[in-house]
Amino acid sequence: MVQALTALQIAHIVEGKLQGDHPGLISRVSIDSRQILQPEATIFVALRGAKADGATFIPQLLKEGIACFLIHEDQPIVDGAAFIKVPDTKIALQKLAAFQRKQFEKPVIGITGSNGKTIVKEWLGQLLSQQYSVAKSPKSYNSQVGVPLSVFEIQSYHQVAILEVGVSKKGEMAALETIAKPNLGIFTNIGSAHDSGFSSTLEKIEEKAQLFRNSDLIIYCKDLKEVAQVLERQFPDEKLISWSDQAGADFTRSIKTQNGVSKIFLMKSDLSTYTFQTGLSDNASLENLTNTIIASLTLGVDAHKIQEGISNLRQVDMRLTLKPGINESLLIDDTYNNDLAGLRVALDFMRQQRPKNRKILILSDFKQQGQPKKIYPEVSRLINSHEIDLVIAVGEEIQAIEEIIDADFSTFKSTSELNQSLKAEDFASDLILITGAREYGFEKVVNHLQQRIHGTTLEINLNALTHNFNFYKRKLKTDTKVMVMVKAFAYGGGATEIANHIQQMGADYLAVAYTDEGVALRKQGIRLPIMVLNPMAESFQLCKTFDLEPVVFSLEFFEQLAQWTSSESHSMKIHLDLDTGMHRLGFEKVHLLDLIPLIKRNPQLEIASIYTHLVGADEEIHSSFSIQQLALFSEMSQAILQNLSYKPILHALNSAGIVAFPEHQLDMVRLGIGLYGVEVTGKYTSELQSISTLKTTISQIKSLEEGETVGYSRKGVMAKPGKIGTLAIGYADGYDRRFSNGKGFVLIHGQKAPVIGNVCMDMVMVDISDIDAKPGDEAIIYGPEISLKELADQIGTIPYELLTNISTRVKRVYYLD
Template sequence: MSKKILNSIQNIPAKFIGTSSTMAIDSISIDSRSLQNGPKTLFFALVGANTDAHLYLKNLIASGVQNFVVTHIPEDCEGKANFYVVTNTLLALQQFAAAYRSLFDFPIIGLTGSNGKTIVKEWLNFLLSPDYNVIRSPKSYNSQIGVPLSVIAINEKHNLGIFEAGISTVSEMEKLEKIIKPTIGILTNIGTAHDEGFADISDKIKEKLKLFQDVQVIIYHKNPTIDLLIRPDTAVFCWSYNDAKASVLITKKGVLDKTVLTVLQNNNKFDIKIPFQDEASIENAISCLMVLLYFKYDDRTIQNRMELLYPVEMRLKVKNGINNSSIIDDSYSSDFQSLKIALDFLESQKQYKKKTVILSDIFQSGLPNDVLYSKVAELIVSNRITRVIGIGETISAFKNKFANCSTFQNTAAFVADFENLDFGNETILIKGARSFQFEEIVYLLEEKTHETVLEINLNAISYNLNFFKSKLLPKVKIMVMVKAFGYGNGGLEIAKLLEHHKVDYLGVAFADEGISLKNGGINLPIMVLNPENTSFSAIIQHQLEPEIYCLKGLYAFLKIAKQKNLKHFPIHIKFDTGMHRLGFEENTLDELIAALRGNSTVQIKSILSHLATSDDLEHMDFAHSQINLFEKVSSKLMSELQIKPLRHILNTSGISNFLDSQYDMVRLGIGLYGVSNDAQEQKQLENVGTLKSVISQIRTIAAGESVGYGRRFVAEKPTKIATIPIGYADGISRGWGDGLGFVMVKNTKAYIVGSICMDMLMVDVTGIECKEGDSILIFGENPTVSFIAQKLNTIPYEILTSISQRVKRVFYR
């Protein structure tokens, strides 16, 4: 962000309503939840299918924000702030960014393609940063919203930009081109991602090439289809393994764990080594090589820098730490924009009041160090960070800008003093540039467990939540079920994310689940669906809200409520409309009304029931009979008691199949975790959980030798067997063994042989190039939990909730 921002505001076609159009602005925001919003923020109130930021303007004004871009001014905000009124706030954000971009004149590299954009961007930043002050997209900010936010981060000190652009359908790229205005274009690998948004591969390439309509050159892997679609008047700089017409010819050869690339450009021929052997990494590295060649770097510099390329970690990970702490691992980058993102993520995932940031020197901000660390200190204050640990010579020199700050000259000094530092009962953000090797710090702070992990994609949870919210009618609230440890995925961490997304209610099965969430800092209302009478006192103590489903339970709760002199304590009344599991039956309605009439100790917050066949269209008549009975009994209860509580009967399948019965609230369960009973809907959900492990040992057995208990597998020929450290105590069904189930090793099916043991299983890896320590996939994208459930004649719920608590959960974005 630069002082030129004020010039850009004037380029938005907007009607100004307010008191001062010249107020200082130094940041842009679209997230009402960010603690970084303040008096110098310009807030764009975006409107989406599921959210409308205008609903939160009153709270933002109360927190100090004074400048807004809106489609309308909410009644309770008139005269209280400055408003730029537009017809479309997303378009206004894009116009603002395009106007801001036009104020700068230096080379901009624009990246697009199906795969590899973020990796190429990060590698180019590494390769070029010794010579340029680079501004780049933070993380994977390549969308219609992410691109303008990335470009707005430019300031006067930058002299090279690297921005990625991602699209999913036609007519999107021209909007991004106006914002990025690249001078150099890079087309990375074209794959199958988002194929559904285009007529064919040519249609997809044609749309992506719109990013490059005004570039000086396009860099790409030479391909006949692409060649035909590039305008004849556009300069190209292309490479190939075998086409002599390419600008650069490349041959490759594997040597140990590296790849040697022989580069031939004109008459110049030289070799470089890169530390990868997989084809995707090789292609991404060649894209970077081409940029260095285009920038006319000498052979020696290219050789030295390319050999230092490294795996790019594109995810923020949440891990369990030592001494009851939680770690957010962002240990591979340290720049100002990504710090802001990481701090917002910390706020959405914090489990403890105490928040620590371990931060290295920050590079490539484009700001003088004094200004930079003043801004960092402001971020630390606005995000209410308890403690800062700075590592690096520069941040150490500005230690006085931070409260409660200790510093170390380098990572080695921190490690040497680690035993004297106190960590525990806190959330720790670890944020460092790669050169500081903060992975050593992560290792010290991470709780040590075995090598099987369940990775939870928090972006996928957010996506699935928004997918189902898009199906809701206006003003319908949403309760999300986080019972059974979040369907096996991790209750507290997911609850934190849901609270960040401002869902209306959380649902748990038993009181101890709700107490755990409350103790973890969750403030959302939590309904306990199956409370036992003995848990009522604990429910009251922790401000949980019980579902009352029978007269015995009602009388027991009313008795305790009276003893404790409660007033209007929230309860939820459940009716049995045909599930015949829990709930008041119709013939008890009169006694229920009599017990509640005039009783001021409790307040009915909602009336609910549960559909037995919401996922089975063959039983639609039965489902409608349940809905009709629910309407009858709930209406009578409301009429007799003269109350207007929330009503809800739909679960995940019901949200999709009974749109006209949403009432006041719906309950989202398994759908949040990426599972649907409808095949078409399943295609639109994102996978949330990926269960991974490693190969502990590999051996080759002779024909006639057996594997595992009971000799259930006997080799018919020499067979290579890999042992995986996961078994039925971790939640893998024994029925999945003995040749039925498989794991994925190097993207190849390796079938489970013999009986699954308590802590291990064995697979046949004959013909698969693998070694001890290699990662394997148990479920995720392939096989899915739905596939495994089908083969085992069960349901996905059972597969997910069976995963043991001893399996470490790693949460990432």
């Protein structure tokens, strides 16, 4: 915070009622009970959300020393602390942030748009930090809560602040503009994100443009016609700084690319010119870089300094990434980041991972952050609060933390010296966070410690997973439990990491197909109750040892399990599968006469839940049959409940059922394919986010003449002279052979490249005749830009099959964007 405040001052700012007393000054704001560094100087804001009510953590936080709380007016208080009561804690948080923003009198840059916001923010931060102390939004903290939290990261010693601001529906920007109040605005590209929250693209642009209503200057690309239309209508010319690839803008841009180097020429309207060069070549990166350069020039950064900064930029996803490391270790790659706000986010992400042997932090000096005497004690507090076991530091200034951290410590003067010292045998099942200033090139450390697997990767967006979970959670009653299906390697996404993430999100149950899947989750520290859908008699001991709950689906299986548990003098939770129409597994109505006496004779088998599976919830044509199933399930389950002295959980709805039959939620729902971004009813397709991107690289490019053939059996024939690219993926990786001969396509630089010839075991060839590509370039197999449903329809299958077919040899990478 820029200015420390008393509890009474905060109450006045947020227009709340203060009850109790806090003797000191508040200089920190927290909304997360796990992120408390200085409890005596912290106010905890109890937000209410889809996952939890922050007020439930107040008793725990009182024990930890928090003595000031911002709560809803209907919450009770306790003695010994200050409580500020308000009608809405989120609005109060925003008011407090707006006050803090007013105390910062130096330049604030606000960035909005649909695409490129985070990249422009990060790149601009890197360029400006060469001569200024810069505060910027951590990661993608651009929401109604994220923007206030970003403002609280601004300190009095910062010389410039960069805030990323986003909205998802009409009416949200007014509150954020009051908080951010940018002096300089940047409007990036506009895309389809959050289209469902607006009636048109123009309405979305108009909403976002409200961020700049009090700005002095606004940077935008005049070639984005709709963006230009809105800005030029709403703001006077003297506030607008436009750039274009055509004449007539404040900056006219031209680009020449040769031998992997792009030269950017910018001519101002007064005919002064600037030239910059970069290794970036794709249109999106060059557009983002142009916004970054013009903003830097506008803020008075020397062109030579800008070029120096550009030389250190790289085309990288600005995100936290979880990667498999050597000797069963996990790496958190945060190598582009080097500020306190980002370190807090990265350490919190580290805390949320499954338990490992040691927690290791590799970090560099904090370059251009200003006032080392304030920075490094804060770094030390973060390290100590997150219980890091080993800190490996690179640089000179960072050595200042050695005497004030609780962790083991080693230091190196350079990254090369560090890399030479790293030995595989020094790491075993560790959790390693790698974060540092760009100039240290810590990606070399990541490469050194990364597990060597297949070059093709399946990237899992954990933010999208959270979004989808909360989408379904909002459709449920507050007391409806959620069971998440992580069978089949979590629909191909990797069961352990996804199970860990949804455990953090507040799921109530997990379901796996086979006992060994549940055992693997338990061995990796997953604590949630786990239902096993297809247990075998041979696995009873494993269910006991690892606290797994088998589904019982037949009289014979019930008797087997009952006999085993009796002989072992062991009780076990079980789940009853009732067959109401699927006719796959489960008890039919006729079986109840024998089942109920079995249940009575075997109290050691505690029925945790009773469930059924809807056959056609995803298709409206089967609605009447689904209703019949639900009615039969109610009848059968009630017959069982009448003979029990306790109440098991009842559940019938899968992802499609949650959407189609919300009135039949019962006690719990089972969330499967919807969590992974596929809405099978088609009603809310635009509301879900694709969580996974399967990508590979071009191994080689060949030029072929008309009539030449490609691949096995000469199935691919060149219709005209052109080029093919060979990709490092085949049917052994899960890329279906039915995509052969033009049925499938990939995206390279945003352009479609159709498959030519047969898909091979480890490779596939695509036609890139009309694409400017080179070996090593990325090819997207599926992801947000390529619909899984579209691909599945092409070969007559369903998205489930494409997801679950991805081979385990394909490396899974998890990230927060």
